[in-house]
Amino acid sequence: MVDSGTSYRDKVSQLISWGHWFSFFNIIAAMLLGTRYISQSGWPDTLLGQSYLIFNWVGHFGFLVFALYILIIFPASFIIPSQRLMRLFAVIVATVGMMVLLLDIYAYQTLHLHLNPLVWELLLSGEKTDMNAHWQYLFIAGPVIFILELVMAEWVWRKLRKLTRKRVGVPVASVFALCFIASHLIHIWADAFIYSPVTAQRSTFPVSYPMTAKTFMEKYGLLDRQEYQRLREQRGQETSEVIRYPLEPLSFASDANKYRPNLLVVMVEGLRADMLNPVTMPHLHRFATDNLWFKNHFSSSNDDMAGLFGFFYGLPGSYAQSARTEGLRPVLMDTLNQRRYQLGLFSGDNFSNPIYYQSIFSRALDRDTQSEAPAWQADASAITSMQSWLQGRQANTPWFGYLELATVNEYEQGGDYAQPFQPALNSGMAGVDQQTGLVLKNSYNNAAHYLDEQLGELIQQLETSGKLANTVVMITANHGMEFNETGMNSWGSNSNYSRYQLQVPMVMHWPNQPAEQINHYSSHLDVAPTLMESMLSVSSPADSYSSGVNLFELESQSRKWVLAGDSRDIVVIQPQKTTVVDKFGNYKVYDRHYTPLPEGKPQLSLLMQVMHELKRFYYPEDHEPQ
Template sequence: MVDSGTSYRDKVSQLISWGHWFSFFNIIAAMLLGTRYISQSGWPETLLGQTYLIFNWVGHFGFLVFALYILIIFPASFIIPSQRLMRLFAVLVATTGMMVLLLDIYAYETLHLHLNPLVWELLLSGEKTDMNAHWQYLFVAVPAIFILQLIMSEWVWRKLRKLTRKRIGIPVATVFAICFISSHLIHIWADAFIYSPVTAQRSTFPVSYPMTAKTFMEKYGLLDRQEYQRLREQRGQENSEVIRYPLEPLAFAPDASKYQKNLLMVMIEGLRADMLNPVTMPHLYQFANENLWFKNHFSSSNDDMAGLFGLFYGLPGSYAQSARTEGLRPVLMNTLNNRRYQIGLFSGDGFTNPIYYQSIFSADLQSDDLPDLPAWQADAEAVSQMQAWLAARDTSPWFGYLELATVSDYEQSGDYPQPFQPSLDSAMAGVDTQTALVLKNSYNNAAHYIDDQLGALLEDLKQSGQLENTVVMITSNHGMEFNETGLNTWGSNTNYSRYQLQVPLVMHWPNQAPEQITHYSSHLDVAPTLMESMLSVSSPAENYSSGTNLFELKNRPRKWVIAGDSRDIVVVQPQKTTVVDKFGNYKVYDKHYTPLPEGKPQLSVLMQVMHELKRFYHPEEHDR
């Protein structure tokens, strides 16, 4: 009995010692494979970012493999009596782990995503895509990995006594522990102070959950929460990748500067598409019927900032944080400045959205002189200032931008006609009415008021003769919902229904016949349209945009549009809408935004979308 106990204890001790060394060499193998993530994500520009990457690379893979050993192989050492059987079990576990790592690397290189429900859906789908064809070849590596693991297992077992004598286990474990702890401490600091060269790496490696401690730091006076919120609002979200925009320097036609047209863009905040009707907005409705009216036009997001970003940059909202962090201006604005356009910027809310002064108009925005007025009065003042500015223009080409806020601020009562009743005014007077009806009527009244303001502006433009040489675009950053979907969602940025995503687009283009266009269009199409058809860029639109020239959509109509932001990917199709969150979970809705419990995304479309969402992220940009 004593001999038996001693033998069992010796066997277990030997297997545990072997397991430690077997895990160590698998950590080295995992780290070598992990360099693929680094090559795809790029090398940070700052010393602290580089230090964090190295510490995180060593510590994270050391932790992952050792955790696998502690959770699976270590307990099995006490259960499986045969050392040969135990080593075979460990080899199978290691082979499986390495195979999953290879699949994750492939998913990261292909989709810039780690393994998640969506990626597994893509990998296991029956659709014939390039991804499905290629990933299956990875399983050819399984026998090779298994054989290499067997060889490593046998070699470690034979050399176990010699390895044990070297007494380097504790120093090696100390290095991994220091790297692991240091990486998390660096991230805690970077997260608190929004240091993007570090926080941008939080999703580089698989199963990565870097530590944050804002509450703890605030408790002990190490963090000012208000200052943190201010910095976060100023700089945008804390994690952003380096964007390469445009992909190549732009080229223009030789006579690009001749016969330049003026450009007027009107952004009506929060105006949804169905407001463009003869009752609510008669002036704009008439203008739409006399020009180009895109009746199935979608914003790039249901969010203020991402909607503006898509309009000016022609890129999905997922790129917005990167552009803000790096202060990249839209190629549209750069081109207008290079052509010496006179620029006039007018806003009813003083351009309070940070993306205006951080990137879009960073070189043009002057301090706002508008008094502190209610939105409806501030809008009237902005329109008046634009009318005066237009009246003073000479023969030089000009770009005018007008932002109107009354519609989005419809709950603030205004001293203007209220033809739609009952509205908020009557509700405040004690009239018992349905909340949705009251809010919707107040919203209609605000749109009706803005329509009067627009009517006067457009009439001035026509009377002065400037309309004959001016491109006019009237649209919105996103729509508004009044719980029409029945999901208890109101306003904007609450779901991705058409009420929140579909917006008007009315375009006056000199010498273009009136037309109502019913095929799908997107905010992403506006920048390439202006760049190609107004500013004569000869470079392909794909070099600086995810959109298509609106005049070319007749020949190749869209089957879907991209929307969303840094949190969600949204694909809008005629009969359904697919929403994928940043963790890869997805939901499918019908055209009325009713959830489809058994709905599946169209994987070939999602593959195209995923490609578009990473096309402007180029690792080599880090080295420039």
């Protein structure tokens, strides 16, 4: 019995010692494979960002492999009696782990996503695509990895006594532990102070959940929560990748300076597409029927910032934080500046969205000239100021006027204007029980009706002064507004991706273009290439600076879907359904009325196009930002 017990303990002790060294060499192998994530994501610019990447690379893969050993191989050392069988079991576990890592690397390189439900759905789909064909070749590596693991396991077993005598186990383990701890401590600080060269790396490696401790730091006076909220509001989300925008320097047609029409953009916050009717907005409806009216136009997002970003940059909202972090101005604005367009910027809410002064207009924006009047008064003042500014424009100097109006978005404030739609909110109706969907919708209609009268005066001035003959006019919105039409208790905006929140007006006056109602699907992403190609004579292909297409080429493009969303969600809008994919890879498919389709599945080929578009403007693995 004593001999048997001693033999068992010796076998287990030997297997545990072997398992440690076997895990160590697998950590080295995983780290070498993990360099693919680094090459795909790019090398950080700052010393702290580079230090964090190295610490995280060493510590994270050391933790992953060792955790696999502790959870599976270590307990099995006490259960499986045969040392040979135990080593074979460990080799199988290691082979499976390496295969999963290879699959994750392939998914990250192809889709910029780690393994998640969506990726598995795509990989296991029966559709015949290049992705499905390529990833199946990875299984050819399975036998090769198994043989290499078997050889390594046997070599470690034979050299175990010599390896044990070197007494390097503790120093090696200490290095991995220190790197693991250091990476999390650095991320705690970076997360608290929104240091993007570090926080942007939180999703570089698989199963990565870096530590945060804002509550702990605030408790002990190490973090000012108000200052943190202020920084976060200014900088947006904490993560960003290095964006390459545009993909190549722009080129212009030889006759670029011969024709320079003026440009006027009216952005009505929160105005949904069905408000353009002869009852609610008669003036704008008349203007739409007399010009180009895009009947199926969608914002690039259901929130303020991403909707504006898509309009000016021509890129999906997922790129917004990268552009804001790097302070990249839209190529549209840079081109207008190069062509010496005079800027006239007017806003009813004092350009309160940070993206205006952080990147879109940057230093050209004077935010101290507007008063803090109610939205309806501030909008009227902004329109008056724009009218005065327009009167002073010289005929031989091109100009760009931008007018942002907030009355519709702030409809609950009400105002001293006509209220033709009743019952509606007013100063005497503060009770929550009175704020039914009908009351709120009528108040919204009243705000739109009032703003229509104000815009009617602006349009009339343009017509009587003759400026329309040489001015491109765009009237649209950053997003729509919902009043629970979907029956999902969704109100306002940024609560779901129904057409009520995404579909917005797009009315465009283009000199010498006949009136037309266009039913092809269009998007805010199409605005930048339209203006760049058809107004500013840019000859570079649109896909070098935008994800959209020229609005005048919609028919030839045969577009079957448009893209929307933000940093959290990917939204694919098709005529009969909408697919929403969150950042964790979970997806839902809805019909045209935004009713969930329980059996709905995303189309692999379509999502492959979308994923490609969402990573196309990031630096490729073989390109270092200068």
